[in-house]
Amino acid sequence: MKQYALALDLKDDEVLIQEYEDYHQNIWPEIRKSIVDSGIEDMQIFRTGNRLFMLMAVNDNFSFEAKGKADADNEKVQEWENLMWKFQQPLPWAKEGEKWVLMDKIFALK
Template sequence: MSSNQGYIVKQYSMPIKRYCQTLSLKNNPALLAEYRKVHSKSEAWPEIRKGIRSVGILEMEMYILGSQVFMIIETPINFDWETAMNKLAHLPKQEEWENYVSRFQECVPGSTSAEKWKLMERMFYLYE
């Protein structure tokens, strides 16, 4: 589905909450293409996908515009961000993954995911 047709959102049988984050990538066309590739379904490391789910994350989506990436994370209502991010940082292969993708990212080498990705503040929604 293309961006001008929208994206289907998964429905859950429980209340969920959403976190939004952003990250800057190096503005290099070859690196941007490779970053997209390593996040594709066929290339993403299965251990990383499994680890994300193991800390309680229900869904994670990433969107890109130029060298800016935006991530949406959906979790159960009782999800604790700090606890989950600490657990994620210590899972097998996670540090290796973070070091691997850091070559694409504007970040300090050796940073954890929680240090690289910046939580965003919601400033608008259609109030009910």
């Protein structure tokens, strides 16, 4: 199983951050289905301040390209993404239109 780590910032506003966390305590069923259907077997999001860190464990069928296409074709996912953008802001080094930025692994104990 492969793992990916990604980062994103939230707008630095305590009220918005709490609302974002509230949404993630009970994600929409369609969002959960789109995640699982793409080959993501586990996903966790951590926060410090307004910085988010996502850890994804994926199966051999997962690809970012296929997930991106499926998400673009899914109205409910697009609705969720547009709603989440109210809370999110790109990292300063993100490419144009990029939200979550893939992180490079720089250390592994094992």
